[in-house]
Amino acid sequence: MSVRNGLLALLAERPRYGYELRGEFEARTGTTWPLNVGQVYTTLSRLERDGCVTASDAGESGQQYYEITAEGRAEVTAWFTTPVRREARPRDELAIKLALAVGNQDVDIAAVVQAQRTDSLRALQDYTRLKAQAGPEDLAWLLVLDAMVFQTEAEVRWLDHCESRVVQGRRPVVRPTPVEDVERAR
Template identity: 65%
Template structure:
C-alpha cells in the first residue's frame, strides 16, 4: 500500500491538513487500511523533504495546510501510469505457514488448511455483506465508488485464496496417496477421509 502516493492523489484536489487527509484516505478505502495521524504527518514531512509537497499557510483554525508541487504531480502521474510490480511480491504469511507445515513434526497440515478455509470464507461473506449494504444505500458518490472497488478486490482475493487452499489440499492428498498413506479425516472437507497425514508421509515433496 502506497500511503505516500495516496496522499499525493488527495492533495491534487487542493490543499489539506493532516487530519483531513487521514479522514479522506479512510473514506476512499473504507478504512480497510486505517492510518493514524502520526503516520500521515510523517509521510507529509518526507514528501516535503523530497519537494513533492509544500506548506501553504494555515486554515481558519490554525491548522497547517499542505499543497502538492509540480514535482509531486509528476510523481503522481508516474505512479498512475506505471503497473504495480508483481515480480517481487511481498511475503505472504499463509503461504509461508503452509510451506513450513509440510514436513513439520506433529502438524496435521489439513487441519491448518481447514482452519484457514473457514476463516477465509467468513471474511469473504463479511466483505460481500458490506458490498450489498453499500449498493443498497442508493446512488454512489465518488468516495463510495472508490470503496466499492476496494471491497470487491477483497472479495476476489478471498475467493482466489479459497480456491488455492482447495488446490493445496488436493495436492497433499495426491502426495500422501503416492506415498502409500491416506489423508486425514475431516467431515467438512471435500476430499476423501482416512488416517491423519503426517510429516512422515511427505518425505519427498519438491513442488
C-alpha cells in the same frame, strides 16, 4: 508505498490538511485498513522532506494545508502510469506458511488449511455485509470491497487445491504402501 502514494494522490486533486487527508483516504478505501492519524503526519513530513509537498501558511482555523509540488505531481503520475509489479509486492505470508508446512511432517496441514478457510469465509461474509451497507455513491470503496471478494474467493479455491494436492503428494511418502493396503488390495 501505499500510504505515501495514496496521500500524494489525494493532494494532487487539491491542497488538504492532515486530518482531512485521513478522512478522505478512509472514505475511499474503506474500513478494511483504518489509517492512524499519526501516520498521516509522519508521512507528510517525509513527503515534505523529499520535496513532494510544501506546507502552505495555515488556514483561517489554524489548519496546516499541504500543497503538492511539481516533483510530487511527477511521482503521482508515475505511480498511476506504472503497473504494480507482482515481483515488487510484499511476500505472501499465507503462501509461505503453507509452502513451509508441506515440508514439515510435524505440521497438520489439513488443520492449517481448515483454520485459514474458516477465516477466509468469515471475511467473505463481512465483505458481503459491507457491500450491502455501502451506497452506490461510494464507487471507490465498492471497488476495494470487490477486490477483497475476488482475492478471498481465489484464496479459498487455492486452499482447496492445496488440500487435494497434498494428500496426493505427501501421503505416499509418509506411508510407502503399508502392508495392510497390499493385503487389502488382494
